[in-house]
Amino acid sequence: MSVQSGMAEGVARTGAGDPEYADEKRQERLENEKEVQEKKAKKHGSNLEIKDEYTPVTYDEQYILMVNALKKYFPIKGGVVSKTVGWVKAVDGVTFNLRRGTTMGLVGESGCGKTTTGRAILRLSGEKSGGQVLFNGQEVYDLSAKEMRSLRTKMQIIFQDPFSSLSPRMPVGEIIGEAVREHGLVPKEEFNDYIDEIMDHCGLQPFHKDRYPHEFSGGQRQRICIARALALNPEFVVCDEPVSALDVSIQAQIINLLKELQEQFKLTYLFISHDLSVVEHISDVVGVMYLGNLVEYGSTADIFRNPLHPYTEALFSAIPVPDPNARMNRIVLEGSIPSPANPPSGCKFHTRCAKCTKRCMEEAPVQREVEPGHFVVCHLYDE
Amino acid sequence: MAKKKPEGYLSAKEARRISKSNRKITNVLEKKRKRKNVPESEYLTTMHDPNNCVEFDNLHTYFFTDAGTVKSVDGVTFEVPIGKTVGVVGESGCGKSVTSLSLMQLLQRPQGQIVEGEIRLNLGDKAYDVAKMPYEKLQDLRGNFVSMIFQEPMTALNPVFRIGDQLREVLELHNTENRSKEEIDARIIELLEMVGIANANGVSQMFPHELSGGMRQRVMIAMALACRPRIIIADEPTTALDVTIQAQILDLLRELKDKINSSIMFITHDLGVIAEMADYVVVMYAGRIVEKGTAEDIFYHPAHPYTIGLMASKPVVGKQVDKLYSIPGKVPNPINMPNYCYFKDRCEMCVGPCDGAYPEEISISETHKVSCYRYYEGVKEGGEDR
Numbered sequence: 001m002s003v004q005s006g007m008a009e010g011v012a013r014t015g016a017g018d019p020e021y022a023d024e025k026r027q028e029r030l031e032n033e034k035e036v037q038e039k040k041a042k043k044h045g046s047n048l049e050i051k052d053e054y055t056p057v058t059y060d061e062q063y064i065l066m067v068n069a070l071k072k073y074f075p076i077k078g079g080v081v082s083k084t085v086g087w088v089k090a091v092d093g094v095t096f097n098l099r100r101g102t103t104m105g106l107v108g109e110s111g112c113g114k115t116t117t118g119r120a121i122l123r124l125s126g127e128k129s130g131g132q133v134l135f136n137g138q139e140v141y142d143l144s145a146k147e148m149r150s151l152r153t154k155m156q157i158i159f160q161d162p163f164s165s166l167s168p169r170m171p172v173g174e175i176i177g178e179a180v181r182e183h184g185l186v187p188k189e190e191f192n193d194y195i196d197e198i199m200d201h202c203g204l205q206p207f208h209k210d211r212y213p214h215e216f217s218g219g220q221r222q223r224i225c226i227a228r229a230l231a232l233n234p235e236f237v238v239c240d241e242p243v244s245a246l247d248v249s250i251q252a253q254i255i256n257l258l259k260e261l262q263e264q265f266k267l268t269y270l271f272i273s274h275d276l277s278v279v280e281h282i283s284d285v286v287g288v289m290y291l292g293n294l295v296e297y298g299s300t301a302d303i304f305r306n307p308l309h310p311y312t313e314a315l316f317s318a319i320p321v322p323d324p325n326a327r328m329n330r331i332v333l334e335g336s337i338p339s340p341a342n343p344p345s346g347c348k349f350h351t352r353c354a355k356c357t358k359r360c361m362e363e364a365p366v367q368r369e370v371e372p373g374h375f376v377v378c379h380l381y382d383e
Numbered sequence: 384m385a386k387k388k389p390e391g392y393l394s395a396k397e398a399r400r401i402s403k404s405n406r407k408i409t410n411v412l413e414k415k416r417k418r419k420n421v422p423e424s425e426y427l428t429t430m431h432d433p434n435n436c437v438e439f440d441n442l443h444t445y446f447f448t449d450a451g452t453v454k455s456v457d458g459v460t461f462e463v464p465i466g467k468t469v470g471v472v473g474e475s476g477c478g479k480s481v482t483s484l485s486l487m488q489l490l491q492r493p494q495g496q497i498v499e500g501e502i503r504l505n506l507g508d509k510a511y512d513v514a515k516m517p518y519e520k521l522q523d524l525r526g527n528f529v530s531m532i533f534q535e536p537m538t539a540l541n542p543v544f545r546i547g548d549q550l551r552e553v554l555e556l557h558n559t560e561n562r563s564k565e566e567i568d569a570r571i572i573e574l575l576e577m578v579g580i581a582n583a584n585g586v587s588q589m590f591p592h593e594l595s596g597g598m599r600q601r602v603m604i605a606m607a608l609a610c611r612p613r614i615i616i617a618d619e620p621t622t623a624l625d626v627t628i629q630a631q632i633l634d635l636l637r638e639l640k641d642k643i644n645s646s647i648m649f650i651t652h653d654l655g656v657i658a659e660m661a662d663y664v665v666v667m668y669a670g671r672i673v674e675k676g677t678a679e680d681i682f683y684h685p686a687h688p689y690t691i692g693l694m695a696s697k698p699v700v701g702k703q704v705d706k707l708y709s710i711p712g713k714v715p716n717p718i719n720m721p722n723y724c725y726f727k728d729r730c731e732m733c734v735g736p737c738d739g740a741y742p743e744e745i746s747i748s749e750t751h752k753v754s755c756y757r758y759y760e761g762v763k764e765g766g767e768d769r
Contacts, residue, residue, distance in 0.1 A: 248696055256706055259706070276626065280701075322699060
């Protein structure tokens with residue numbers, strides 16, 4: 001405090017002694033500050049600006065969901081006034097189309113943006129940073145809050161951890177029925193029967209309705225989560241690692257249940273998982289993500305028989321096979337996934353890729369269709 | 384009319400009675416283990432086979448809870464040969480982890496107690512029975528002879544100490560070779576380099592949150608290997624990791640095992656990982672071993688219906704099935720185990736004698752043992768094969 005007041009006095013004294021000189025000084029100082037600020041703005045501007053370039057897609061009847069160059073960045077706050085100093089590029093240009101009544105598996109390492117993609121499609125994590133999400137031809141992010149609310153019944157999510165995604169204070173019937181009542185989907189007098197029916201579909205007994213989540217095992221809880229999502233009669237369900245927290249034998253039950261329900265209600269799933277064998281079993285189409293990008297995308301048979309992208313190859317070679325004499329031609333990836341806040345230039349995979357060329361380091365590859373329905377983002381497959 | 388009591392309901396009076404009798408039992412056991420200056424002869428034993436590193440012999444580990452006694456491990460017998468990897472598979476709650484914690488003597492005390500059986504640990508020139516050792520002697524064993532890689536690398540490291548300091552703690556605590564401070568520092572770097580951390584000097588100065596999951600698991604492995612233990616217990620070391628990182632860690636474990644010539648007891652529920660790592664496999668169900676044998680025995684000729692069901696319920700890449708098999712029913716209540724075969728209620732291959740007592744272990748080949756009536760002589764195959 002004393003230092004500051006001393007300085008202020010000093011300025012005041014010189015100012016009093018020579019007014020012109022003080023003015024000049026002040027002018028000079030102001031100019032300097034301006035320059036610095038301009039420089040700062042220039043420096044950060046290039047970093048902070050989000051490039052939102054894409055060719056808009058036109059709606060095609062057969063696709064329930066069309067995702068085009070979807071971007072979701074999270075700000076990194078820094079400095080005294082917590083300005084945005086950078087972006088974590090969680091989802092950085094993801095493009096795919098999802099046919100009605102099919103399942104798309106989304107695989108990749110943890111931190112590659114699988115879950116964020118799922119949430120961004122459902123508009124669950126604030127505004128998007130770029131791109132398009134067309135649900136039945138309707139841009140999800142253009143809707144008003146009221147319209148969004150009515151659309152919510154059509155798109156649902158099953159969360160990863162059945163232990164933390166159920167309210168411990170609510171009986172199961174209430175957990176499943178809350179949204180049904182909120183949206184007024186069924187008349188009051190039919191409400192109880194409706195909940196019983198949904199629970200029956202998901203393999204739960206009617207007397208479970210008055211119990212609380214802690215009375216159930218992991219598999220049963222996951223059934224409750226599924227019932228909660230299905231109670232709204234959705235068309236599209238995002239399954240965010242629904243079986244990762246479960247035992248092998250319980251896993252099989254839940255996967256079978258999901259498949260049965262899909263046939264029964266004509267559901268479309270986006271199945272997010274890092275367990276490749278589960279994804280192969282349940283999906284029709286598989287997308288492989290790496291560091292916010294969809295690096296390969298095609299039908300399950302194509303992807304598993306003929307993986308094209310070096311990352312997909314490495315990923316698939318790492319799957320442990322339950323056969324003690326199986327010969328392993330494992331491609332072990334060195335290092336770990338780079339930070340999405342500061343991704344490598346060019347192709348994001350080039351730091352760990354065995355087939356990296358000079359071009360990969362400089363130029364980012366674009367998605368191209370190698371065989372019908374099989375897309376890959378890699379320079380190796382350029383003509 | 385009185386409200387119907389749900390199954391497993393305990394009145395307050397009943398619960399008090401149970402906890403009182405539990406305390407009586409555990410107090411006696413605790414007192415015995417807490418004695419000081421116990422003569423070595425009391426826990427000195429001999430290995431049945433000197434080529435084994437650890438022999439579990441009829442181990443019973445119970446938890447005395449207020450709701451009743453939980454027989455987590457109920458008569459487990461298997462051995463870990465020197466230089467080999469033994470995989471332990473089973474659902475959660477089947478007693479895999481409790482078996483390994485019994486060896487480490489890290490059970491939740493006083494509720495968790497070894498009530499019967501022996502765990503013979505081969506120390507080279509002599510053998511100790513870990514189940515009878517007093518607590519004060521155990522510290523010499525942990526780290527030096529037995530060490531453990533825990534399941535979650537995220538929670539097993541202390542967030543407020545640097546990696547190097549956490550490793551140093553292990554080395555100083557078990558400083559049998561009387562290393563100087565400089566030698567310990569050098570050993571820390573050596574260990575980190577051994578587990579494949581490139582920037583060992585830098586990483587030793589970092590805090591756990593600065594490392595990725597795979598790197599943290601590497602640090603955990605370095606910590607477990609710090610004193611060249613004879614047996615490493617790996618409790619689901621790769622469950623929390625991605626497949627690509629899992630492949631790295633499995634490669635590393637295999638390589639290091641040969642380097643320091645120790646045995647691994649590998650606990651997991653992933654059959655794929657077991658197939659890749661293990662020489663011998665032990666399948667556990669509800670606290671007992673239902674099947675054991677070499678990896679080839681278990682994977683090519685699974686005998687117990689539970690093992691068969693477990694194999695069928697896992698989707699395998701490249702094998703298309705319409706519907707996954709799922710084992711019906713669920714694990715019996717651990718407090719109130721039935722007196723017949725524990726798997727009978729879920730089994731689709733039951734035969735006549737299954738109503739009888741729990742089946743004894745029976746050898747179907749030299750290395751392959753199974754606890755199931757279907758392999759008893761004179762029993763006709765009653766269930767249909769899937």
